[in-house]
Amino acid sequence: MxxxxxxxxxxxxxxxxxxxxxxxxxxxxxxxxxxxxxxxxxxxxxxxxxxxxxxxxxxxxxxxxxxxxxxxxxxxxxxxxxxxxxxxxxxxxxxxxxxxxxxxxxxxxxxxxxxxxxxxxxxLEGFSDTEVCLLKRFLKQIYQNLENLSISENEILKEKRGEVRQ
Structure with missing residues (x-):
C-alpha cells in the first residue's frame, strides 16, 4: 500500500x-x-x-x-x-x-x-460469498474495537471543550 x-x-x-x-x-x-x-x-x-x-x-x-x-x-x-x-x-x-x-x-x-x-x-455486487463473509467479519471486528475503547462520553465532551490535557 x-x-x-x-x-x-x-x-x-x-x-x-x-x-x-x-x-x-x-x-x-x-x-x-x-x-x-x-x-x-x-x-x-x-x-x-x-x-x-x-x-x-x-x-x-x-x-x-x-x-x-x-x-x-x-x-x-x-x-x-x-x-x-x-x-x-x-x-x-x-x-x-x-x-x-x-x-x-x-x-x-x-x-x-x-x-x-x-x-x-x-x-455487494461482484463480491464472492467468501468475500462478503470476510467483509462482515471485518466490519464486526472494527465495530467491536470501537466498542472496546475506554473513552467515556464525558471525556469526549471535555475534549471538545478543550478541557482535556495531553
Whole structure:
C-alpha cells in the first residue's frame, strides 16, 4: 500500500474516509427511495425494529439500536405524526411508553425492507460469498474495537471543550 493509500484523501485515514463516503452515498440513495413514504433513512432501523417487535418501550428501542433516548424520542414523535407508529402507556407502569406499529407501517414495512435488501445486494455486487463473509467479519471486528475503547462520553465532551490535557 502506498503512503497515499494509507492516509487517504487530505491526510484523513483511508478506511474512515471510505466508510464515510459509502455511508453518505447509501444514505442519499435511501433518502430518494423512501421519501415517498414520508420517512427519513435514519428512522428505518426504528421502523424495522417496531414492525418485528411490537410493544417495545422507547428505552428498549434505544438500547437495542444503541442510539440516545432523546434521538429515539424525536424519531418516535415524527413517526407518530406520519401515523406509522402509536405510543401507549405501559399497563403496569404509566411512566413507560410502549411503541406499536400501525396498519400503515405494516403496509410499508415490507417495501422498505425489500428496498434495503436490494440496495445491500447492489453494494455487494461482484463480491464472492467468501468475500462478503470476510467483509462482515471485518466490519464486526472494527465495530467491536470501537466498542472496546475506554473513552467515556464525558471525556469526549471535555475534549471538545478543550478541557482535556495531553
Amino acid at each position: 502506498t503512503k497515499k493509500q494509507e492516509t487517504g484523501t487530505n491526510d484523513f485515514p483511508f478506511i474512515q474516509n471510505s466508510l464515510m463516503k459509502i455511508m453518505h452515498r447509501e444514505f442519499s440513495i435511501n433518502f430518494l427511495q423512501i421519501k415517498k413514504y414520508g420517512i427519513h433513512p435514519r428512522q428505518i432501523p426504528i421502523l424495522m425494529l417496531v414492525s418485528k417487535n411490537d410493544g417495545l418501550s422507547q428505552i428498549e428501542i434505544s438500547k437495542r439500536l444503541k442510539i440516545k433516548p432523546s434521538t429515539v424520542a424525536v424519531s418516535i414523535q415524527r413517526l407518530e405524526k406520519c401515523n406509522l407508529i402509536v405510543r401507549k402507556p405501559d399497563k403496569k407502569d404509566q411512566r413507560v411508553q410502549r411503541v406499536y406499529k400501525t396498519e400503515e407501517l405494516i403496509q410499508i414495512a415490507q417495501s422498505v425492507y425489500d428496498l434495503s435488501n436490494r440496495n445491500e445486494k447492489l453494494m
